[in-house]
Amino acid sequence: MAESRTNPLPSPEDAPPPGPDRRPAARRGAGGGKKTKRTSIRQIAQLAGVSVATVSMVLNNNPKITEATRRKVNRVISDVGYRPNRLAQSLSGQYTRVLAVLMPTLRHAVADPYFGELISGICDRAAKRGHKVMLEHAKPEFIKQNQHLELFERRFVDGVFCIGFNDKHPFLTDIHQRDFPMIAVNNVFPDWGLDHVVCDYRSGAEQVMTYLRQLGHRKIGLIYGSLDAYTARTIVDVYRQRMHDAGVEADDTWMIDGHFTEEHGADAARRLLEHHPDLTAIFAGNDKMALGSMHYITHQGKAVPGDVSIVGFDDIPHTAFVTPALTTVHTPLYELGVLAADRLIERIRGKARKIADVLPTHLVLRESTSLAARD
Secondary structure, three states: OOOOOOOOOOOOOOOOOOOOOOOOHHHHOOOOOOOOOOOOHHHHHHHHOOOHHHHHHHHOOOOOOOHHHHHHHHHHHHHHOOOOOHHHHOOOOOOOOEEEEEEOOOOOOOOOHHHHHHHHHHHHHHHHOOOEEEEEEOOHHHHHOOHHHHHHHOOOOOEEEEEOOOOOOOOHHHHHHOOOOEEEEOOOOOOOOOOEEEEOHHHHHHHHHHHHHHOOOOOEEEEEOOOOOHHHHHHHHHHHHHHHHOOOOOOHHHEEEOOOOHHHHHHHHHHHHHHOOOOOEEEEOOHHHHHHHHHHHHHOOOOOOOOOEEEEEEOOHHHHOOOOOOEEEEOOHHHHHHHHHHHHHHHHOOOOOOOEEEEOOEEEOOOOOOOOOOO
């Protein structure tokens, strides 16, 4: 499709104000005069020397636009500070067919296998259903400027997936209270009533504790993630109850926060063994903390699982290839992403039922666990 170079005449309502300088005010720079009318797409076309249709295709990332034209139009858009009105852009259809993955600002989050599996499931399923997916980081300034609401109000997206958030992120209720389509992925917010899809953390934790008890372990330490996450609290609840059932009242010295990272997992293992040198097993609330604890223990000259058995949670891909291979709970993260995409699109299309889906988990037995060495 050829790009038209015809410069259309502006309609009266889009025409710039009379005077010797007919450029938009944002182009002229701050001059202390009266606030001028918002720059229109017609004016962008005039300044770039292209058609309105070409500007529209640039705004919608149409692949038929050449890179040179795209740069030229985007340069003008940047110069005048133009912000496209997605509502006007999408008047020809009811939906934008764009979804957003909203995430907190976590270090290397996109490279993390946990988030990677979830996002892969979301993107693959969304693409099959004719939707594009964009990624947004919920930085403090992003929330302060209400850009999480502007995603909907300006019709940038039809709905959002909220991944990696916990009770310390009350801005999620802003979206929920306005009834914008959103879904929490792999966490639950019972006090806020958010739609969610989640893996069965309770069943997974029950399986771990049952298995360790069958191996003869009574002195079991727990490395949990942030208790601001409902899923982490679920693991702690199961652990406490099962330890109580075994006749061990686990105080805070038996449970250390590993902050979901390898580094903190290693430090948590150190603290657990300082308080309880006769510990025979460690249950970690995710695989990264489990790998960190394994690293610490082996570097202290102890054997895994000969001296200390270790169990993780999530079954991220490389846990089968470490030495010893990690016993862990398999959480179907990719499948959860697929389900999240289906449920969010259903909500966008008008399904009003509450979304609260739970996918089953199962224990994967590998080499990092064995019979208790001592009790």
